Amino acid sequence: MSWESTWSEERRALREAAAEFARREIIPSLADWEDAGELPRSLTHAAAKAGMLSVGYPEAVGGEGGDLLDVCALQEGLMSVGASGGLMASLYTHGIAVPHMIAHGSPHLIDTFVRPTLAGERIGSLGITEPGGGSDVAGLTTRAVRDGDHWVINGAKTFITSAVRGDYVVTACRTGEAGHGGISLIVVEQGTPGFTVSRALRKMGWHASDTAELAYDDVRVPAANLVGEENKGFYYIAEQFVVERIYLALQGYGHAMRCLELAAAYAHERETFGKPLVKNQVVRAQLVEMHRQVEVARTYTLEVARRHIAGEQVIAEACLAKQTSVDTAVAVSDMAVQLFGGAGYLHGTEVERHYRDARILPIGGGATEVLTDLAARLLGYA
The missing domain is CATH 1.10.540.10 (Acyl-CoA dehydrogenase/oxidase, N-terminal domain)
Structure with a gap:
């Protein structure tokens, strides 16, 4: 197709x-x-x-x-x-x-x-997740206290993408009361005294992406680096969740689409027992199943994106699109590795890389379990 x-x-x-x-x-x-x-x-x-x-x-x-x-x-x-x-x-x-x-x-x-x-001159990242905090944005504990024309920040972040090579981190901090109503976003530049990459993190996948833990120790940041209004950060973060989840859904079906293409080509080229793999009915059925999952994930994701552009409220649908696509990525990459056999298990082959990279998608950007519970509430099932 x-x-x-x-x-x-x-x-x-x-x-x-x-x-x-x-x-x-x-x-x-x-x-x-x-x-x-x-x-x-x-x-x-x-x-x-x-x-x-x-x-x-x-x-x-x-x-x-x-x-x-x-x-x-x-x-x-x-x-x-x-x-x-x-x-x-x-x-x-x-x-x-x-x-x-x-x-x-x-x-x-x-x-x-x-x-x-x-313009490609600076690299930014977003610092929300904290050690022990996971997807609980409203429960974050990194604190920023106003001191004259500055904010003084103390705390830690983890699993932060592009934090090693980045130039700044848009950091979610607690500036007010407990819960979602007391969070602000403050931009912290690399090189600010007290702001350090405490540990670069090695991962199962996403090897080309630098990921790190960050430490904030009495980090003084100009008050002008506050994004929008004080204590509105949770709402600003929530506003962007739909697009972030569509991006992750896109990445999910993108992995699956590429794995399907690679597996189909390999099934035509690879001969076993004197005939190409694709001559086996079970292999053809596997390829059709992979195609079905890719088609459904891709079509639904792009439809949710279209509805979002049109101004519709698609918070629940974005959660469902992400789950559909990332589950497809995990399943289809697994099937591709199986069809490649031993060659698919070798480090450095493309299907092996997609297999490793796909596994983070049901976790990042809101774990599937968290988003399913959110969708249940939005759809009136809770």
């Missing part, structure tokens, strides 16, 4: 431009970046120059314009030729770092952080 045919002519061109960028600038070096555990800044610069970083962001803040479906077409193009989950998470960390500033930030924050990030 030609997946490209489902896009408009403009989005088809965008998808192919992204695929060609990946073939030229990413795939030849991806294995080295996976082994190194970090992407080079030269890739960020190249992606910005090619217009790959700023699609979907308003021109008024330095973006290329476009909407969520344009971003989906672009990122689908990157993954269609083998971009890894870690690369996508790291190269596009600004997808979770800048939206709060775009929606609520001052001109100072836009000019200091958003524009340079979309």
Whole structure:
């Protein structure tokens, strides 16, 4: 099936431009970046120059314009030729770092952080998760206290993507009472005294994405680095959850789509017992099942994205799209490894990388169990 045919002519061109960028600038070096555990800044610069970083962001803040479906077409193009989950998470960390500033930030924050990030000059990350806190955003304990023209921050964050090579972290801090009503977002720049990467984290997958624990020890940050209003941070974070979950759903079906393509090609090429694998009915049935899951995940995710663009309330549907797609990623990558046999289990083969990268998706961006409970409440089942 030609997946490209489902896009408009403009989005088809965008998808192919992204695929060609990946073939030229990413795939030849991806294995080295996976082994190194970090992407080079030269890739960020190249992606910005090619217009790959700023699609979907308003021109008024330095973006290329476009909407969520344009971003989906672009990122689908990157993954269609083998971009890894870690690369996508790291190269596009600004997808979770800048939206709060775009929606609520001052001109100072836009000019200091958003524009340079979309231009590939700075790398940002988002610091919410804490040791022992998991998905409980309302229960975070990192505290910021106002002291004249500064905030003084103490606490810790963990599982923070792009925290090692990044230039700043949009940090969720407790500035008020307990619960969701006392949280603020404050931008903390790398190099600020007391702000350190306490530990780089090695992971099962997403090897090309640097991940770290962060420590805040009496970190003094200018008051002007507060995003929007004090104690409104939880609501700002919640506003962006729909798009973040659609991005993760996109990554999920992207893994699965690529695994299906690789497995189908391998089944035609690989001969066992004197005939190609695909001559076995059980293999053909497996490929059809993989296709079915990819088709359902992709169609539903893009429909939820379309409804979000149209202004519909799709909080529950975004949770369901994420679960559908990430479950598909885990299942289809597993089936692909099985069809590849021993070759699929070797480190460095592409299906092995997709298999490892897919496993984080039911955990990150809100664990499946947490999002299922949220969807139950939103749909009136709780």
